[in-house]
Amino acid sequence: MIVRSVFAAAAFLIAALMGSCMFVIARYRIPEQFTVFSMIVSNYGLYLIPLGLAGAGLALLARFRAGRVMRWGGVLIALVCAAGVVAAGFPVVASWQDADRAGATLSVKDYLKGGSNNGKPDERRSVAYNTIDGKDLLLDVKLPPGTPEQPRAAVVWVHGGGFAEGDRGEGPKWHQWLNDRGYAVFAVDYRLSPPPRWNEAPADVKCAVGWVKQHAAAYLVDPERVMVIGGSAGGNLALMAAYAGEQVPPSCPVPDTSVKAVAAFYPAVDLAAMYSDPALVSKVDTLARDYTGGTPGQVPDRYAAASPITYVRQGLPPTLLIHGTRDHVVPYTQSVELVERLKAVGVQYQLQPIPYGEHAFDAGWGDWGTQISRHVLGEFMIKKFPAR
Template sequence: MVIRWIIALVGVVLAVALGAVTFVIVSATIPESLVPLSFAVSNYGLYLIPAGLLGMGIGLILAQRRNAVVLRILGILVGMVCVVATVAACVPLVASWREAGRQGTQLSIMNYLTGGTNTGDPVETLSTPYASVDGTDLLMDVKMPTDLVEGRRAAVIWVHGGGFTGGDRGEGPEWHKWLNDRGYAVFAIEYRLTPPPRWEQAPGDIRCAVGRIKERATEFGIDPARVMLAGGSAGGNLALMGAYADERVAPSCPVGDTSVAAVTAFSPPTDLSSGWYDTGSPDYSHRTLTDYLGGAPDVHPDRYAAASPRTYVRPGLPPTLLMHGTRDHVVPFDQSAALTTALESASVPVTLVPLPYADHGFDVTWGDWATQISRDTFDDFLARYFPAP
């Protein structure tokens, strides 16, 4: 009997957890405390199905006639919750596979199960300063392909995320390797973090890095006319700022040409004022934006406009790829959708890829559906607008 009660306890805990997950899946708006569950659905959703099947099995065991009435009732309830949760867990799965079909992506269950994580640390042996600003060396990790090519390589400058307050140039190592494997040189850069407010300095550091890398093109064996920016979250904002900004955003070091040929952004905040009001994680968003800009939008509206890529939209900007989760509770999908509309109105080539049920930081797991779709669409974008030699 003790074993049956232990099984019942496990079943109840599993049912509660899966019930919460079901609520997250079916509800577009969720409490901030449940955002981590949304991340779990985004990055590990496939594993919810066997969890639901396990719960159904526990329900069947408890519902047997020889058990006490209480156990039978618990078994029926656990089983019902787990049936609903299993069906709900299939919804993001089906949505992802349908989007993959629209994008022409072949999803792999094996890659999902074995892809691992996309996290790492700076590689000190590859690090070199790209500038010294206010007595601080700003570093970049230079990651070169191992194959031999004739001529100069195209280069991707990778800007890390971290809410403008954290993160480092070690972020996204699988993306760096993925780009290296396709023949691109990768420069994973750092920039000055908040506090104090860095709404002017951080975009200036990005433009500085672009200019300095171009100046050292011969040293690195790259083509200075074939440089692009990429990044996610805050890094996506800064990559777009580096690609779009005009004379109102001064480089933080003396450089010449800071133009880029293309830009890619994952889950970027494109209008920081809207990001203050329209977010599923207000505590986090308000804290990071206050640190970065020195206050709320009603206090510093000029700063919020100056630090928003949408402010700089105009004809002639480089081709842009935006990849954004439709269930992003930190930076809502509408941020990329609105920027896409503005770019289309300015006749700027832009591709927006909606990633069903993906939340912020989806590419932390290298094999999940959203990351697989992103890799394929990124590959297509590079082939069309920024091919490697």
């Protein structure tokens, strides 16, 4: 009796999870409290298949020698779990189809052993690239091993966090991945909001780019081959650094802040368009107000100045955008809108959608979206920004 009750309770909980995940797979616009289930589908979707099968099995076992209510309840729970298994297969199939279109090879082994892509700053590698109001702005220098025969290409990596949190320790496996391909990585901090940093954060990133160029010889870096990459708020700032030109001066006296290419993961490119979007989590509005100092109606000029789409023009560097199609923090339509503008003015671009991908899908290093992203970013850099 006790064992049967435990089986039934476990099966019920699994069925509730599978039912919630079915709901977010079937719909894009979901209540905010269901966003966590969208993240589960995005980052751990493959695990739902064996979990659902286990739930169905437990439900059927709980029916053994049970009363009528338990028997019929067990059937219902098993059916929900089975339907969840079928639904969980849709994101898996879509990911493999997109990988095939991109020429990427997905690995179940990599998915299972990938682990987390979260990290912390490495104080042993930290260097101050600017000092403002007595506080150092730091970057971590991560170099490939050995001495290159020719100066290396460099990547300035910009962390996300809604302009209000996060640090240069974000994405350590991306940094190592770049090092393994011969790129020097400079992971940067910048001033966070509040107070409003709409003009200061992009200025800090441009300062960091200029600092890398000024100190290129010390790190065996080619100052003419610098790229900037970031995700979310970092994607916004990476695009700002690549696009804004003289309209956004750096926060330190550096003569050259130009870059050869830019890649942005799920970037916020039009802050005003995102504000009050009913499909997004409510925190987005708060972050936008903290960053700009008001609403789009109150400070429209700041929203425009802090949006990379404002600066689209001819002559911008090649741009790669990677964005989850189920992003409930920065909608996928943001990247679509940007590439339409880039196409209109003749800028080289590439947009890679991640099917069923939520915001920050690459926090899981083995996730299907991350595997696709590694291939796409690698091919983009070989063509547009080779390490040698």
